[in-house]
Amino acid sequence: MLSTLGLGLLLAGRVGAFGSPTADAGRRGADDLVPARSLQEEVQEVAALKPITLRGGVLNAPPFAIDNGDGTYSGFQGDLLRRLSQFALEDDYNLTFVLSPSPTQYNEALNLVASDCNTTANPNPREECDRFDLIVGDYYCNADRSLRVDFSPTWLRTTMSAIKLAEFEGKGITTLTELTFAGGTACVPEGAYLSEVVKAKFPGASYNDCPDPEACIERLKSGVCQLYADDELALKYRALNDRSLEVTREQFNTQYIVWPLSEKMNPQHSRLLKKWMYKSVANATLDELSYDYFEVKFCPLGLSGPNCDQDCDPIHGLSDRDGRCICSSTKWTGADCSVEVEEDLNTYPPWEIAMCYSFFGINTLAVLVCASWIYWQRNTQQVKVWQPFFLYLVLLGCLVSSSSIIPAVQQSSEGNGNVPACMVFPWLFSVGFSITFGSLFAKIRRVYILFKAAVTMNRVTVTVKETFLICGILHLQLLEGLDSNHCRLALGVDDFCISAMLQDSQHRYQVFRVQVCGGRDDPKTGLFLRAAVIWMNDLFVICIIFGSLMHSVHFGPKKDVNIGDAVSEYARLEKESTTALKERKEKFVSRFSSIDSSAEPDGASVKRHSSGGGPADETIDVGSTKTTDVGSTRRLSAQISLASHPEKDEEDHVVCETIDDLFVEDDQVLK
CATH class of the missing domain: 1.20.1070 (Rhopdopsin 7-helix transmembrane proteins)
Structure with missing residues (x-):
């Protein structure tokens, strides 16, 4: 079965390398037709090639190697193996890869092709140690591994990075450096060399070891960890197929991806394999595969659409990853960004x-x-x-x-x-x-x-x-509101303005959260x-x-x-009011003089005596009430009790209070 698969792969590679007959016939003229060959001739040609068979253990790590579940593999390395078979055909070699699953952990799979396999340091059975010629996986080359295995030429260059949820863009933790200061948790692949590097570089963070990348992604989405650290190319592939993920811009520790080769592998086969891998580097095969698997695909300039078959103005628009033509400014609109928006x-x-x-x-x-x-x-x-x-x-x-x-x-x-x-x-x-x-x-x-x-x-x-x-x-x-074309300069300082500025500065330092209500002019x-x-x-x-x-x-x-009648009526009323006011004032004056001239109220007995030439003591006994009629406007009743007032000044005080009462009452009458 494997030989049949190798033969089919060889035939497909040879056709792909040299072009299909139908396509070549379209490019050749009628006189340049190549005679068709039968299948038997093709088989005889393949049988004449030198056969090379390599046993490979595939480490399932999308997108580098993807197990299809039916005994076949796809992904970046699957395409690379097919290209290597095509290069071998050019050198008259029939290169066949016999692939089978390897252990799921990187170190365990590496131990099967290491030089110390089936030793006390690496106690694996001899049958397992002779099982593979190489491990088809994305391995980082380092000093310790170089002493145990032989490495193929570098077929990719990558770095270590992290991925986060795109919905948290602009907030939260975005890099492993921030994660270290925040004391957060990062998911890392369990048993991988990358995990050791990340933990050594960022020791302040907490780590959650995942058995496989799918588990790390699930834990990232569920909130168990804030970042998932892994190979940058692998993270780019996942972000390319899942819009909820975004690769951070943090990159560290540039790494070179290689294949571990067993030292028991035929030296001639090892040299030829390295030759064909270098050839894939020289003819940009690796660049082509890297673009297909890890870069976002955009339509060429001037085109858009899911299949890049629609127009997009090359000056005012550019296609995005979904094929939509995005206008460079709001001045242009339309499906192809060729319609100018009318200026508002x-x-x-x-x-x-x-x-x-x-x-x-x-x-x-x-x-x-x-x-x-x-x-x-x-x-x-x-x-x-x-x-x-x-x-x-x-x-x-x-x-x-x-x-x-x-x-x-x-x-x-x-x-x-x-x-x-x-x-x-x-x-x-x-x-x-x-x-x-x-x-x-x-x-x-x-x-x-x-x-x-x-x-x-x-x-x-x-x-x-x-x-x-x-x-x-x-x-x-x-x-006054016009500009006088003169500038005024304040020569003095207002204390109030200075105090207001100081108080405002104090509030600026005291208040940490200020809600600013902005406003703009609306014509x-x-x-x-x-x-x-x-x-x-x-x-x-x-x-x-x-x-x-x-x-x-x-x-x-x-x-x-008649305005004259109104003025005359106003004059008459004003004159009457003035005359009445004058009469009331005269009554006030006469009333004041009558109160001042009376020494004692009727019915009261006043006793005066002096002791040793001192001030005269007065005692007034009031046994009656005096009632005085003033005009026809009011009646004043005053009952005076001065039993304990020895001084004459108290009598004058009572008289003055009585006069004040009279003025107040007459003012009320005028009102």
Whole structure:
């Protein structure tokens, strides 16, 4: 059976080395046809070759060697063995490999081809020691092993690394160095030379020995260990087929992968095997196999798709490992990244512009309606009292203020924001606001002047020029906000500012976790809010002033309203109030003088005596109550008890308290 497999492999290798007849016929012309050979001729040619048979023990270690379960093997080394057979055909050798499973542990399999096999140091049976000519496995060559076995040429170069779960990217433990400081656990293959190297290099970490790589992967995914340390190429192969895994960027201890050869192997066969392996290095066979098994496959530039049969723009796109065409920037889109995305100029949306124009339209309509109504009702007494000139000024201010919405919605079609109309917005709003409220302030001042002059029965005139003067003063206030082209330098230090800075610095050192709420300017929202505030402010002023005026004209009392009568009535009431206040003050003065002139209250006996020229002692016995009527406003009842007051000053104190009570009560009457 093995000879049949070797013959089939030889025939397949020879065809693969020299090309298939069908493919060669397509490249040759009609005159260059090669006569077909029969199967018998092929067998005779193979029989004429020099046979070489090598017995190999396969160490199951994907992707280097994969046991298919049916007596055949695949993987990197399986492909390499087939290439070596092809190289042997070129030298007229029929190279056949008889493969069988070897022990699962690296050291146990190495002991079967070591020079000290069947010794006290390596007590294996002689039959086992003569079983294999080489071990087909990914072995690292080192000094100790070189004394026991013969090594083949290096067929791969690798390093030691680790693999982690890709879902923890950017956080957690990502390297063995971090694992050492954190005291974490790493999974390593049991009984492998790599385990000894990793444990010696990172002694601070904990290790979990796995019987095989599949067990290490399962423990990694279940959380038993945070990293799985192994050969970098083997880890790359697993990450290539499992997206949940990711190889770390940590690499250490470069290693060279070889095959252990038995010293009992035919020296001629050993030299030929090494020759063909060197040939696989020279013609880039090993590079080709390394790319097939350990590198992520990408489509050529300009192609994409699972089979690399779709277009992908070579300038703006690049295919990923799944064949998807990934655009280099958000400026390009489409399945092949050839469609340019329309630039977002961040302009105001049409609905927002329509809303802003609606705000302006509503206020403009309200101003026109009110102005027409004033002209229509200009002869009514209420409108005359309000003075149409002031009303027109208020409407003018509201119209100018509302018109600031128009330049606010202007925008550049190129999206560069260079719109001169934006400079007009603050001026229109400020001037309109000043006209509106300047007119109202001037109206209030006029009423105040008229009523104040009416008290003294004087005639006064408030001209229109004074109204314009007040509005002009308000307009001049706008100039203070302009840049004066001068820089101000603080020559002094504010203690409050210094203390605030020190307190802020203290908080910075005391607080470790600070939640920062960031904000950014949103022009679209800002425009809508500004337009809405201007619209509501002007509309509110119009509704309050002209709404009340319209209600007074159409639904108020029908009698005539005369400003002169109102001023005269105010003057009369003011004069009566002043006269009443003067009379009350005179009564207070007379009441104070009457209390001060009375020495003793009626019905009270006062005894005065002096002892040795000292101060006079007074004793007042009160046996009655005195009631005094003052005008017709109140009645004062005072019952004075001064039984234990020896000094005269106490009597004056009682009198002063009584006077204070009188002033308080009269103040309440005035109120």
